[in-house]
Amino acid sequence: MKLPDFEAWAVFAAVIEHRSFSGAATALAVSKATVSKAITRLEARLGTSLFHRTSRRLTLTESGRALADHAQRIRAEGEAAEEAAFESATAPAGLVRVAAPLTFGIQAVAPIVAEFMALHPGIRVDLRLSDALIDIVGDGIDIALRIAELPDSSLRARSLGPVRVHIVGAPEYFARAGRPRHPADLANHACFVYTNMATPDLWRFRRAGGEEAGVHVEGPMRTDSGDAMLPALRAGLGIARLPEFLVGEDLAAGRLETVLDDWSSGAAGLHLLTPPGTLRPVRVEALIDYLADRLRRICNKVR
Template identity: 40%
Template structure:
């Protein structure tokens, strides 16, 4: 049996289309269709239900696809393991990351990685949804917040602070606030990507605690969208430090109640469970860790960062 046909079939199921599968594989639609048809003849089983708009796997096709994913992953690992002997990372590195952290931090690291390792190509998927790494054939994910228990392998590479910020138009009202409850009546932009977009727990020192329910004037389902609305003067919101650092430094945004802290979260690299981790993955993680360490070093030198604790507490920004 021609094992390339497994990859063609898996691509059709993953994309739901012969056309999109051909685009992913870099071959013609006719070749994909012919090879999948030949696979069905070899197996004497219908694997796909074809319609004018979409292709769906049969029951047998779904079962077979699950096995194909494992086989293809093992094959990739075998090639990667052989390539590990070479100092230069090669092949395609597939990464998924959330929109905000991915755009602000991961994309610059990818650009530097691609320039340093021209034999390695990078495919980045920006999504706030939790992607199944195995079925999507993803090499690694970057996840931000608080990890749920899973069979995946994870490594914490950094942390972030959550900051309540607003545009200069709110500067006077922010400056007049003495406690978090004083800001609850101001326009608030809710981040619907979060589990609890309106309920926030503030702490000051070791004893002062308060939970405030904000009143949403605008609701947006992506963090970059929330940032844009805050910058435009739509209201206050809670945003991660890596997304607002430049705006705060240039006074385009103001940090409300800096003596009060919100729950901090972690930044993790997550991998499918495997005995072997390809050189392309380890090399990229090394560069990402270096970027995180540089960011933390800058924060340590900035006196404004001293006003907010970095102690990690479980909070509402979990994306798992």
């Protein structure tokens, strides 16, 4: 039996990451023809097409999508093995791609990354901040931070701690519409809906003693950004369910108030995700450990 064509698998992973043959060629410092030949060679060996090719677009076939995780893992573990061989002689170096939610990324992740880069001048960080869900494997992300309940997946996940969530509104809103005393009361309130969730219109609650409640909410605003809700909240236009790092300053200043404090609103937690595989480059492991340590401290501090 022939050995696997590791070079072709690594090239396949690079094309997935850069979404083009030319982009992969530039990143790998080889010709576009070399990339094309490697993909053709791998397709012939596997007996299936990996990409749909048109003059304007390159997309993965069903087979390509099924094999994408394997390609990324082969490439990452190859890089990790090489870096491990040189670790004792050289400091970690190279690029690490990190994804995080927008506001949390600005407030918490960016300062930690800056500290890390000062300690490791040979490491570069591509920090991508967005509240939208991303394809960690397809986008070539090394580390992703998410605040949510995580579905089952092939990704490796590390729980870093809880993220406190509040039901909030302006004093003016509560003076006009009344304060909900039970989660069921929210059905009669103007609730802002955060759409980057599996069931955005269903808010679930639990309180000491085990009582649970779920309520379908609606209101004048739907958005994929918690920050975008704040002006309307401060203006007294409704109620929202938001994490403490977003509303902490407004609560301290009295611009917003919490309700239903004896209920826990969901099971939000901060998680660090990485692609499948057990081996990672030294530079990635170093940043994972640094982020995990610092972010755990932040979560424990605000509990």
